[in-house]
Amino acid sequence: MDIKGLQVYATFFMTIFLVVMLYGYIVYLYRSEKKGVKDYEKYGKIALDDEIDSTPIEKNPKLDNEDKGAK
Amino acid sequence: MFHWLEKNPFFFAVGVFLVIAFAGLIEILPNFAEASRPVVGLKPYTVLELAGKEVYKKDNCIACHSQLIRPFKSETDRYGQYSLSGEYAYDRPFLWGSKRTGPDLHRVGNYRSTDWHENHMWDPKSVVPQSIMPAYKHMFTNLADIDTAYAEALTVKKVFNTPYDAPNGTKLGTLDEGRAGALEEAKAIAADMKNQEVKDAVAAGKIPEIVALIAYLNRLK
Amino acid sequence: MQSNAALEYDYTVAKLFTYTAILFGIIGMTVGTLIAAQLAFPELNYLIGEYGTFSRLRPLHTDVVIYGFMLSGIWATFYYVGQRVLKVSMAESKFLMFLGKFHFGLYFVGALAVVVSLLLGITQSKEYAEFEWPFDIVIVVIWVTWGLSIFGLIGIRREKSLYISLWYYIAAFLGVAMLYLFNNMAVPTYFASGGIGSILHSVSMYSGTNDALVQWWFGHNAVAFVFTVAIIAQIYYFLPKESGQAIYSYKLSLLSFWGLMFVYLWAGSHHLVWSTVPDWMQTMGTVFSVVLILPSWGSAINMLLTMKGEWNQLTENPLIKLMVLASTFYMLSTIEGPIQSIKSVNAIAHFTDWIPGHVHDGVLGWVGFMTMAALFHMAPRMFKKEIYSKKLIDIQFWVQTTGIVLYFTSMWIAGITQGMMWRAVDEYGNLMYSFIDTVAVLHPYYTIRAVAGLLYLVGFFIFAYNMVRTMTSAKKITEEPANRTPMAA
Numbered sequence A: 001m002d003i004k005g006l007q008v009y010a011t012f013f014m015t016i017f018l019v020v021m022l023y024g025y026i027v028y029l030y031r032s033e034k035k036g037v038k039d040y041e042k043y044g045k046i047a048l049d050d051e052i053d054s055t056p057i058e059k060n061p062k063l064d065n066e067d068k069g070a071k
Numbered sequence B: 001m002f003h004w005l006e007k008n009p010f011f012f013a014v015g016v017f018l019v020i021a022f023a024g025l026i027e028i029l030p031n032f033a034e035a036s037r038p039v040v041g042l043k044p045y046t047v048l049e050l051a052g053k054e055v056y057k058k059d060n061c062i063a064c065h066s067q068l069i070r071p072f073k074s075e076t077d078r079y080g081q082y083s084l085s086g087e088y089a090y091d092r093p094f095l096w097g098s099k100r101t102g103p104d105l106h107r108v109g110n111y112r113s114t115d116w117h118e119n120h121m122w123d124p125k126s127v128v129p130q131s132i133m134p135a136y137k138h139m140f141t142n143l144a145d146i147d148t149a150y151a152e153a154l155t156v157k158k159v160f161n162t163p164y165d166a167p168n169g170t171k172l173g174t175l176d177e178g179r180a181g182a183l184e185e186a187k188a189i190a191a192d193m194k195n196q197e198v199k200d201a202v203a204a205g206k207i208p209e210i211v212a213l214i215a216y217l218n219r220l221k
Numbered sequence C: 001m002q003s004n005a006a007l008e009y010d011y012t013v014a015k016l017f018t019y020t021a022i023l024f025g026i027i028g029m030t031v032g033t034l035i036a037a038q039l040a041f042p043e044l045n046y047l048i049g050e051y052g053t054f055s056r057l058r059p060l061h062t063d064v065v066i067y068g069f070m071l072s073g074i075w076a077t078f079y080y081v082g083q084r085v086l087k088v089s090m091a092e093s094k095f096l097m098f099l100g101k102f103h104f105g106l107y108f109v110g111a112l113a114v115v116v117s118l119l120l121g122i123t124q125s126k127e128y129a130e131f132e133w134p135f136d137i138v139i140v141v142i143w144v145t146w147g148l149s150i151f152g153l154i155g156i157r158r159e160k161s162l163y164i165s166l167w168y169y170i171a172a173f174l175g176v177a178m179l180y181l182f183n184n185m186a187v188p189t190y191f192a193s194g195g196i197g198s199i200l201h202s203v204s205m206y207s208g209t210n211d212a213l214v215q216w217w218f219g220h221n222a223v224a225f226v227f228t229v230a231i232i233a234q235i236y237y238f239l240p241k242e243s244g245q246a247i248y249s250y251k252l253s254l255l256s257f258w259g260l261m262f263v264y265l266w267a268g269s270h271h272l273v274w275s276t277v278p279d280w281m282q283t284m285g286t287v288f289s290v291v292l293i294l295p296s297w298g299s300a301i302n303m304l305l306t307m308k309g310e311w312n313q314l315t316e317n318p319l320i321k322l323m324v325l326a327s328t329f330y331m332l333s334t335i336e337g338p339i340q341s342i343k344s345v346n347a348i349a350h351f352t353d354w355i356p357g358h359v360h361d362g363v364l365g366w367v368g369f370m371t372m373a374a375l376f377h378m379a380p381r382m383f384k385k386e387i388y389s390k391k392l393i394d395i396q397f398w399v400q401t402t403g404i405v406l407y408f409t410s411m412w413i414a415g416i417t418q419g420m421m422w423r424a425v426d427e428y429g430n431l432m433y434s435f436i437d438t439v440a441v442l443h444p445y446y447t448i449r450a451v452a453g454l455l456y457l458v459g460f461f462i463f464a465y466n467m468v469r470t471m472t473s474a475k476k477i478t479e480e481p482a483n484r485t486p487m488a489a
Helices: A003-034 A040-048 B002-007 B007-026 B031-034 B047-058 B073-079 B112-124 B146-160 B175-191 B196-203 B209-219 C012-038 C043-044 C056-084 C092-117 C135-154 C164-183 C209-241 C250-272 C279-291 C291-308 C312-316 C318-341 C344-350 C354-383 C390-423 C435-438 C443-473
Strands: C187-188 C202-204
Touching: A003 A040, A003 B002, A003 B007, A003 C250, A040 C056, A040 C209, A040 C250, B002 C435, B007 C164, B007 C250, B047 B146, B047 B175, B047 B209, B073 B112, B073 C390, B112 B209, B146 B196, B146 C202, B175 B196, B175 C202, B196 B209, C012 C043, C012 C056, C012 C092, C012 C135, C012 C354, C012 C443, C043 C209, C056 C092, C056 C135, C056 C164, C056 C209, C056 C354, C092 C135, C135 C164, C135 C187, C164 C209, C164 C250, C164 C291, C209 C250, C209 C291, C209 C318, C209 C354, C250 C279, C250 C291, C250 C318, C279 C291, C279 C318, C279 C344, C291 C318, C318 C354, C318 C390, C344 C390, C354 C390, C390 C435, C390 C443
Parallel strands: none
Antiparallel strands: C187 C202
């Protein structure tokens, strides 16, 4: 197959793949919220409650033992 | 899986990169070989023309002039044959521009002459009374950078195999030959000009920017 | 987790970038107004000899505004927002502090060098990528430093999940890095030829049509990643924070993000419709440009819905007013762009003043207003003083809004007029107008546009004055405001 054919197939399948992924993502987002596994909307609060001493929405476990994990 | 991505900044970044890089890979790379093939009979720029192209770049003519004739009757009537990909094979960079505050210049060499350009660059209003183009009088005194133009020609010859010194092609030769060739070409152009300072300069072996620029513009056909 | 009461966010670097945003905003917009006036009154081309012509100054205007004003704004907000949404202070890491200051220092020096080089005409003549190779290297170092800052800050974060704004900052960083590198691939002629000619000169690795493709893949996207992606990063933080309302739908913001990432890069070839690039690429550019409406409007609608039930704030708080107008202009320009990329429209619009018109309703309305609103929001928190004058913000808002409306309406008319005149034929099929007829007819519109530019510039000076007075002589505040930015009447 020449390069042009490859181009066409690559475009086609990659587009399909990404579209499936995107729709999968939509389904995943709404289902996980419905089932109560995960509440995405709570992340919106990260912007509102952003003092340095306010409690994180989700703590970074790497920092559990000591303050800095410089990486 | 999605949530994992959201919490792992490194893999998240990789994901973003893949998604945005994809379009470039597909769109651009495969076309490369084909689009860079020159049309039959296309010769590389001479040293003087390259120096003129540098003047065109330096004063940023692309801010107002395109070099791309689109395949419409209204454009081919106005500017001539529509542009072909292979005509740009030796244009590094391309100079299509994105705005036509002034007219297209891709084939300006077909219908404008040395003395027209001379008058126009000195005072555009003297040729086109309603023109809003600025005068470029400094081009009549600033000297063109012939050595850099030669260096560019040598570079594209070595690195990109641009066919200099091929039979019936553009001659490049050594630096001294390149300088001499440019001066000879400049003399032919200066002969058609009336500005005495420019004529004197060329006679003294110096090449003002305007001479190089006109060589380049005359070559656009 | 932490009981360290003394720990505070450190805004040193954010402040530095705030100063340059104001400085480069003034320079870039002044030059812009001047070159707009030059088109109406060509005598203005000769103010500073060979360095003052329209053609020399045009890249100076675009680059100073994009890479001076907008990037400064983006970095000022990043060094502010980044700390806050990760709940970590730059004061906690000496290394990050150094990196931030180094980032600023190199940027400032680099920006000044670039200004001088453009005035001298040292350029690759590729739009928005004019800088020759030594400057490019400096720019790459600056960019990598920013990347290290982003990921360094993320590395020591307390908040595990990355807020959506950070996603956009990361994307802006990656996108521009990739595009800039590929577009600026060039061979320095001095070294390749064994020491002949100017050391600054280089020759592009790509030629002709290929170069055009790479350039507009870059031109559309790099600038768009700065104009769009990094500005969305700002509004997703500042609008919720200023209004006290969480984003209307966080899920929608995530979806729009991935949609935008996937679609955006395909749209670049719409700059090359009717050119010599292959047909299928032109079509691809058009199709994806139209699809691009979805994620763009997804973000914009999300922002407007965030204000649901709180529209009274629009009249009470001028910063909300600035940001809501910014999202509205974002919607306008993201519907206008796809329209222009449709082949038949493009045939008329391309090469005309409609294109600068389109760019400017995006940058003046969306980028400019958002950046200024962000800086106004940050100022009281960084300098611990209230905004010097609310009234001045209101005046600025109306002066600049008038300017924007005059700008894009005059350029719409100018562009379509010229596009139609170029193709007008008489009953025998001959062209009706010589080129110069189509230039002369634009004079009134160019004059209006120059006035529009002047109004926006005056508004920017009001902004700058307000900011400087805020820093120097406004009333001190003791406690950091939770949401609404405090201002003196």
